[in-house]
Amino acid sequence: MENTHQDGKELSADKDKKVLRDVVDWQHLHLYQKSDVLYQLTFIFCQRFLPKYGDRTVDQMVQAARSGKQNIVEGSEDGMTSTEMEIKLLNVARSSFRELREDYQDYLNSRNLRQWDFHHCRYNGMLAYCREHNLFADYKPYAMRWTAEEFCNVALTLCHITDKMMCSYLKWLEKNFVQKGGIKERMYAARTGYRQQQDELLSKYKQENEALKRKCSAYEHEIQCLKAELAKLSNAACDTSTTSTTSTTSITSITSATSDTSSSSSPSSQ
Template identity: 45%
Template sequence: MSTTFLPKGGGYRNLRVYKLAEIIHDLTFIFTEKYIERGNRTKDQMIQAARSGKQNIAEGSEASVTSKETEIKLTNVAKASLEELLIDFEDYLRQHGFEKWDKDHPRLALMKTYVRSRRFMDNPLEYIHKMNSGEFCNLCITLINQATYMLRRLLETQQKQFLLEGGIKEKMYRARINYRNQILNNPTGQTCQTSPTDPTPQSTENTEI
């Protein structure tokens, strides 16, 4: 009789949004090392926001085992962190006189196709050495927009699961009721049993031949 009621947790490394967040973290580190002067608080804030996005996706996935509420909260923190990072990249473009590629910009469509490709996911650093800081910024902005969109969809799914299944207390209650019902339906817990056999061999002293 199974007594397990906790779902399997983790698996975040298989989420595309986690892989994107990991790439965003790496690219943000490279960008700030190259283009943000040492000692500027913005540099540390950008790296921390990128790290928070990645880490909270992972922590939310792990927390889902025992708390759907915590999973939702941490997923939302991840989204908020990436949105904060998005503003920093937009500020850089504006303050340094670069254009932000809007939805009608011809290069944005090409960029979106590229970052969705297997080639990019396998080697996201392939072309960054050819980019100026404005192009690098727009690459990061494109990735962040994709990641936050995916996190919004993930949050919707998590909220629906919570409404349908409840939290850990509801699951524990249902598991306990199901367990009790199984016991009531099989009160003795017996299977087919036979009488034990005496392992001592019988004496053959007076046996007739």
């Protein structure tokens, strides 16, 4: 359990010290999805309501819509290494959508068409639909049926919603940058953290080495004591053996002397 807990802490520490940010899945960002809707709708709008040749507005509107969408993609990818570049590219995307918004407004104004506001009977329904639907498939069935006025107002509403979403996203990026820093700060933190981890590991090994040395010294002292005790026991055993041998020899000598005396006294008695 302790090893598992320690491994979990190490993984958490490694995650906190990552140099590269996680790549944002831009395909699931609502602001990207709406930008894709704007690009697809703008392409259809230009085909339906603008001259196919001789009008630079067509190229400008399509390029503005494409630029907004592509800069979101590029900014999200570059954000893995540079928050600064991501913020710059997202601001470029905002500028492109503002340019596109101006083109739609100019189209309405130049043709005396109405730009809907909250007083218009269809404004709230259109606003709710644009807020809730992020995919082109939700707009495609109507794209070939809308009038120019309806088309422009839907596109303008999407431009406003996308711009607001991008503002919120940029604020989040700014807050995240202030809290966690850019890649230079993350690189420094990761390198410093790694060196600190190595120093702590080296210090731990030194302490363990000193502890092992003390244990070895204690074991050596214990071995010497055991050897001395063994030598004493061995000497005591030798002394006991010598004493026993001497006693046996003395008894044997006495027995022999007694036998000799008995043998000498036997003829005299006869």
